[in-house]
Amino acid sequence: MRTAAVVGGAGYAGGELLRLLLSHPEIDVTQVTSERLGGKFVHSVHPHLRRRTDLKFQSRASLQPVDVLFLALPHGETSHEIDQLQSLAPTIVDLSADFRLHDSSQYPTWYGWEHPQPRLLGDFVYALPELHRDQIRTANRLASGGCLATAAILGLYPLTRAAAVDRSMPIVIEGKTGSSAGGAEAGPASHHPHRSGEMRSFAPTSHRHTAEIIQELGLSSPNGHGPSIAFSATAVEAVRGILTTAHVFLNDDLDEKALWKIYRAAYADEPFMRIVKESQGIHRYPNPKILSGT
The missing domain is CATH 3.40.50.720 (NAD(P)-binding Rossmann-like Domain)
Structure with missing residues (x-):
């Protein structure tokens, strides 16, 4: 103990x-x-x-x-x-x-x-x-790690680990986050009449978590020789949870089966990771709501 x-x-x-x-x-x-x-x-x-x-x-x-x-x-x-x-x-x-x-x-x-x-x-x-x-x-x-950075890193890590990303092309990341990310101290941006019902872009460019993504995925800075990172953060109508969508260009024309193999190789034995893609139902893809409190 x-x-x-x-x-x-x-x-x-x-x-x-x-x-x-x-x-x-x-x-x-x-x-x-x-x-x-x-x-x-x-x-x-x-x-x-x-x-x-x-x-x-x-x-x-x-x-x-x-x-x-x-x-x-x-x-x-x-x-x-x-x-x-x-x-x-x-x-x-x-x-x-x-x-x-x-x-x-x-x-x-x-x-x-x-x-x-x-x-x-x-x-x-x-x-x-x-x-x-x-x-x-x-x-x-x-x-x-930072919250938005963690979501982006975990989504992209299997691809960078497999050297599947075309580093000559940009990487575009959009992170949608709930209000708890702003912390417990209230402010004008988190005041309920303003925050409720909104979908607000609060860091359309240059979000500070970009630095962690570059570091942890082994990508050089935007001024270096690696891919440029275009990372945007948006506040959505939720309290907890983050949904991140990343767009990358790949070195090879990989089909869906090959991509699944890359992700399973990285995360098959990871206790905190779930790879989700169902053929039907409302939870076919990752959804932060069902993970709240886990």
Whole structure:
């Protein structure tokens, strides 16, 4: 049994992380932080965790050492506090974007700030098990991937793995996402009268998750010799879930059977992956709705 603490446990990502950790047979969650909600029960913010835990939120300053420290802080905070935080646990799992990219020069381009800890970027493994399971097993610094990036990477990985993509041609990706992706803090764009019923393009070009897609699929930057990535993100009428459609040009004229073989070769033994294409019914193709809460 390993002890774990969640830093920043009041948001949507923190709440989902707690749900998973509290169900894990080898994890004992001992501490959860929120600077704003100190002293309140965790289940007062995450009512689905009532009777799952009696923990109360506490401040970061009061954290005691644990075996694994999960960080669910806003982008930009972890990298400024990492020296203090990593002294609390031998294993760190960061849910923010702060350590996803290996090249510090990409942060000003995609996030608009210089990385304060460039020397630590190489210590973190991009924690997508379908790509890096063996590295994850032995790593003690893990960076969880972005939501839209993960969906795009998983959709395209079998093709890049099989060297089936024509790298001289562009890759076009459209990601449709629900409102929870915006986080728990309300704003004008997430206010219900504005958000409900909308299909809003909020990043028609240059979405910052493009950097992760380029990195993890082994594609050079748009200014290099690889394919250019045209990635658009659209907000749709849903709370949870992402549906990503990617358009690529292939090196060879592959038929459907050959494509299925490529995807099965990549994902046949992956416990979190399902390859879906039914001949009839309303769920013939992947649908985020049926996966909500899994």
